[in-house]
Each structure stands twice: as C-alpha cells, then as structure tokens.
Amino acid sequence: MVTYVLRRLAGAAAVLWAAFTVSFLILYLLPSDPVAIMLDQGAGGERVDPARAAELRERYGFDQGPVRQYVTLLGRTLTGDLGTSISSGAPVTGLIADAFPETAKLAGLALLLALAAGVGIATLAYWTRAAWLRDLLLALPPLGVAVPGFWVGLVLLHLFSFTWFLFPAVGNEGFASLVLPAVTLAIGLAAVIAQVLSQGLREAWRAPYVETAFAKGSSRARVLGAHVLRNGSLPTVAVLGVLVGNLLGGTVVVETVFSRQGFGRLVENAVTTQDIPVVQGLVVVAAAVFVLTSLLVDLAHPLLDPRVLRGGHGGSGTGGGAR
C-alpha cells in the first residue's frame, strides 16, 4: 500500500513538472517576441522605444538564454511565485487566487448536480424491470453528450432569464447566479457519467457472480446494491479524475456565455492578450488541479477494488495453497 501511494505521488509530481516544462517550451521558445507584443498593446501602434523594450526584457528575464530562463522560472514557481501579469502588472498568484473560488463554486455545484443526475439515471435504468423506461433512460446520455454546452447555456438563458425571469443572466452575485451556469456545465458531465456507469452496470449484471448471488436467494435490490453497483462503478470512478479536470476547461465557455468572473474568463483574457506569465501560471494551476483529482481517485481506487494493489504479475503468485 505504501509503495502504491508513493508511486502515485511521484507520478503526480512528474506530471506537474511535465506540464510546466511543455508550457514553457511552447510559450517561450515560440518565434514571437513577448515584449514587442506587450509594447504594441500599450503603445497602440506607435514606434517601439528600444530602450523601454530592453528594460522590459531585462525585467522579465527575456534577455537570458532559454535554459537560464527555464531554471529561474522553475525555481520561482516552486516557491509559489508565478510572476507578474504583462497586461495588468498584478501578481499572477493574486489574479488566480481571486478567480479560483468563483470557479470552484461553479465547478463544485456542477459536479454535484452531474453526479446526482448521472448516477440516478444509470441506477434507475438498471433497477427498473420496465424495458421501456430503461430504453428511455439510456437514450438520455448520448443526447446529453451530443448537445454543445454553449448552446444549452444560451437556451437556458433565454428561457429562465429572459422569458421567465427566474435566474439572473450574468454576474457572480449569490447562489441564484450560480444555478444556470452550473446546470449548463453539469449536463455534459452528467451524460458522460451516466454513459460510463450504465455501461459498467450492464457488464456487471451479466457477470457470473450475479448469478451466484441470485442462486443464494438474494433479492434483486440486494444484488444491485451489494454486487452490481460496486463492481459497475469502478470504471466511472477511474474516469472521474479526468472528468473533473475537464470541468475546468468547460468553465471557459460557460463563464464567457454567462459573463462570470473566474478561472475560465482569466484564461480567455490571458490567451487573447498573450499575457504569457498568466497563461503559464494558469497552466500550472490547472495541471495541479488535474493531478490532485487524479491522485484522489487513484488513492480511493484500492478501497473500492482490492485487486488494484496486486502487482503486475498476478495469478502465478496467488496459486499454491489448497492445491
């Protein structure tokens, strides 16, 4: 178990480092000159002052070689300093710290809604004996995956904000403003969860141990609760880490549609203004969120499935005994 945890932790650190390095390579070694872009924005098309350009280059460390820049930046990042924004001059850590709670609220609510809906749909579909209800429920996830999130957002806005005036259309104030964006974000996620879970439940229902359980005299409810759900949910738990990571990406669209402040908007702004330190900081933070959720999932997995802890070479070692 200890080796398993250590291995997962080392893996997480490696992924973080790789995310940082790849984003550095792409952003800093591109042929474009960040300082020129920066000055272009400020000066609005006037001639670039070479002295000012040189000064900026020095301030941001662009005059150094790439290896030197990389090492400096990595060192700074490790101490929690992500640099300063080129466009606003504010520290990147501060910008992210301001935006993150809003997005966390949104993503958290969306995840809760998605889990409730996804698990509900899949479980009900395999609980009911009515074939028509099962078919109906199982038709929902593909539909949910197929409709684009921004379109759902616009429809929700049109109905709930502009027709029935139930929820505010924009802004970050209060729980009411959270509902529509969270629902928009949750639909796609719920669909994926329902899809993967119902697939898992379908497989589990067919497994021979289900027959064994019925042959013991177990009721349908017991077979579902004690055997099918637990085995059938394993694939869902495995993809949950990735799904939560994707949720962060989904916020970019949703926060734009609903004009909410948050992580997604920060990403959008930083990319359009080519604010390289902010982009780099966001990549690192997003990677950290991704890695953290995956780590949690990995650590939870052996609690649900004891076979995970078995080494790569199974079977041969488990024989012996009664033979």
Place this chain on the structure above:
Amino acid sequence: MTLTRTVTARTRAGTAAPDRATEDAAGEPAAPGGLLRVRGLRVAYGDREVVHGVDLDVRPGEVVALVGESGSGKSTTAHALIGLLPDGGRVTSGEVALGVEPLTGLLPDAWRRVRGVRVGLVPQDPGTALDPVMRVGDQVAEALVVHGTPRRAARERAVEILREVGLDHPGERARQYPHQLSGGMRQRVLVGIAMACEPELVIADEPTSALDVTVQRRVLDLLADLAGRAGTAVLLITHDLAVAADRADRVVVLKDGVVVEEGPAGRVLGAPEHPYTRELVAAVPGTNTVPSAAVPAGPAATTSEPAAPSTALNVPPQPVLLAAHALVKEFRLGRRERLRAVDDVSFTVPRGSTFALVGESGSGKSTTARLVLGLDRPSAGVVELDGAPVGGDLATRRRTQLVHQDPYSSLDPRFTVAAVVEEPLRAHRVGTRAERADRVAQLLEQVHLSPDLARRRPAELSGGQRQRVAIARALALDPELLVLDEPTSALDVSVQARVLALLARLRAERGLTYLFISHDLAVVRQVADHVGVMRNGQLVETGPVGSVFDHPAHPYTAELLAAIPGARTRRHPDRKDLT
C-alpha cells in the same frame, strides 16, 4: 445448521450405495417420493427452442449426471430449473416440481424461498463466479443473511463453512478477496455457498471443468462428501463422461435438447444403447479399453499403429529431431522476486514420434513450448533442431509450427479461412498468388474441410472445423515439428476424437514429429510415444508412455494418474466409490 452434524435419511454415500444400485437395477425412476420432477420441459431463446421436452427425475440424496456436449441444452436445462435463464431465455412449456411445490411460474419472492434454501447452485467458472470486490467470508455469509440469519451469526458460521470445505486458516481466508485464492480454493468456497443452507438439491454446472485434474478430484470428493452428509441430492451437469461415470448414480444423456438415454451410470456408460451414447463413450480417451464398449475404437486404433514401431525393439531408433538441453526460463515478478517457470528441463524427441509434456496449469509446459518454438529466449540452456540451435529466425519458424489451444481466439475473426491458411505462405513469400491458392485448397482437403469453407470466416465454423483450419495453417510451410498446445481441450469429446485421428494420420503420412502439450493424461496415453511429466517447472519423470503410465516412478505422476476421472468404468464398471 451444521453440515457435519446432520446425518439424515441418506446415510454416508458409501453405505447407501448398494441399496441404490439395486434400485437402479429396477431401472424405473420413482415418481412418488421423488425430489425433483421435470416433465416435458421446453426452453427457448426468442423463437429458437433449444430444449425440446426434457423429462428428468432426481430422488432425495441421489447423484444424477446430466451429460451432453456443447449445445446439447444441458446448461440451459439446469438454469431453467432454478429460474435463472439468461436474458431472452424462457420456459415455454412443461412442469418442474421440487417435492410437491411447482417451480414453474414462480414470482421473484417465491423463488427467493427456493434458491439457496432448497436448491443450491455450484457454478461453472470459479474465476468469475465470486464477486471480486467482496470478501470471501461475506460472500458465504450472504447466503445465510438473505434467508434471515443475523449478520454476526452468519459471519461466524461462514468461517465454520470455510473450514468444512477444507480451507486452511478459515478465519484469515474469510477476510481475503477471491483473487487471493487459487481456483480450487474458490471452487471450494462456491461449494460452501451452495451448501450453506443445506439444500435438498445442489445443481453443479460443470463445477470442475476449469480446474486441474488433481484439484478437480478433490473438489468433486468434497461435493460428494458434503452432499452425502447432508443428504443433499446432486444434479451434476457435465460434458465429461468419465466424471459422470465416477460420480453419478444415474446418468441422463442429452443431445440437441432431447434426452436420448438414461439409466444407472454403470449400465449407460458400460453398455450404452443409443448410438449417440455409444459414440460418446467410444470417443472418451481411456474408456475404449472397456470391453462392453462395442464400438470400433477408431482413433485409438489409428494412433497406436504409427506409435508402435518407435517403441518396438526390432526397429532402429530414429535420429533425434528435437533436443532441449537444461532449459531454464525465469520471469521477473517484482524487484527481487523471480519465477522459475522452466527449471532445468532436458528431453529429446526422435523424428516421427510424439512427445507429450503433461502437467497442471502453472507447471511450465506452455513456456517450454514457447522456448521450443523460439518465441521466447531461454534464460539458460539451448533448444536444438537437428543438432542446430534454435533461434527466433524465419528458418526456425518454417520448420516448427504451432497449433494453439483455443481455436475460438487463435484465428483472426476478420480473415477468411483461405487467408488464415495462406498467411504463413505470404509471410515467407512462398509461390505466386495462384500457387498459394492451390496450396490452400490442398491443405484444406488434407484436413478434411470442404473447399467451399475457404471463403467463410472463422465465426461461421464449429470448434472442430476451426481447429482443422489451425492445423492446415500449421502445415502450410511443410514443417517438421508441430507443437500442439492442448489442441483438443476446448473441443467436445466426439470432436476431439476426430481431431486426434486426423493428427495421427497426418503424422504417419508426412513423417511429422509432435510435441504434444496436455493436461489430459487419458489423451496423452492415446497419442504419445514418450511422455514427460512437469511440475513447478521441473521435468519430474520422462519415459515411454506405457512404462510411465503403468509403473510411475515419481509420486506426483502416480497422483496425476489416480486423479484421472473414469477409473470406475475403466476397471470396475459396477463399483460406486462416491466418497
């Protein structure tokens, strides 16, 4: 409710046997007082009926074997009895009664009071029949909890049951998960689950077909012992006539969803009346020595002819084709742990003979085969073909070919039969397209496949046909050595007999040499000239088949031989040694 305490109407099977033998002699299934009574059972999947009016009786405490090949409807019948047909399957007519209670048309709640309590099930594959994420003890306890035993008491009783089914350290085993147990141990757990409530009837659906022969024997002994003590009747579903002969009081033979013959085990298997039963009995390797099996012993006769000269004294010994010198193969398990799958194995195979490697799963016989084929490199030692060391090169591949165990997965499902057989020719760039097509036609003819199968895909063929395709593919390059890795273990017994006869003929005609890997000693005795017995990676005994089988020098060989089912019919057709 302890298994050990209860000694009911039916006493120990051993003492009960003579009575039952006389009953059997009467031949008439007792209608009143019967435990399970099935009349005119018909089962269909969708519109396709697979069981056409089966009658079946099981008396209290009796062991009845329902025997048939794949597709005979035996498993469907068994599942219909306890209302656990797979999706789409339903009983269309007929009646099933347990004692006086009808078992047809029960509602879910009524079924719950039958399953587990009155009828237990021992499922087929211990590898998948236990919930992988639930502790073994809890799975046993569940069988009691669902019928009202308080959880704590059920847990304690579960440990007791694990002890009764012969697990060491039952307290610790109860807290383990199925993957931490061997196949034999898992099947013991499943027997424990089936017997937990001491049902009146246990349906055992091929309970040991996934197990090694020595494990099989112990599990069947256990089942017979527990059932005997609790007075439980057993309906044993099996494709294995030898197992049926050893274990059953009565045998019911099923073919294509119809009962073709039934009666006392000794009579049905010793003097079968129906042509199909005769065919089945004749096809079982090893049972063809029974004098009453009045059927030409086809495969045995054909194989013993070419086998005889190589062991006879007046024929000069053939030169050695294949030689293995001190082969070792190690696999890394973890950082420090290593598994010695093959440990100092040496043998030689004269040209034109058959050398069989026998052993149970994990004994290293398949790894040895891979080394011989050059598919794996030995950690130490050398394989020689005609005196030259074998490498993984094309030249070696050409001279040694493999017939794989499972014809259901060894043929690419997207290839046509012709493409499968042609592939080795293409890989070695043999001939033009037209020449290769001719060669494929020839090969199919040699393995007795009709030429119009050439354009079909493997999924359209039966298991026996597929294995013939695999043999044709192996012969495509005119190899000298064929490695046959359990070539018939996935096949029904009558199909097995035909494939073995084909292999014997091909060997005689083409002067082939066989390395025959098998866990089935009865088959080995029939086809091989020399045999090597493997255990834990080591070759514990080698020698001519006759002397190894008749006078085993190593205790493990003796144990393996004793575990071969069918001893009852082979030696004393009337003896009943159930426990």
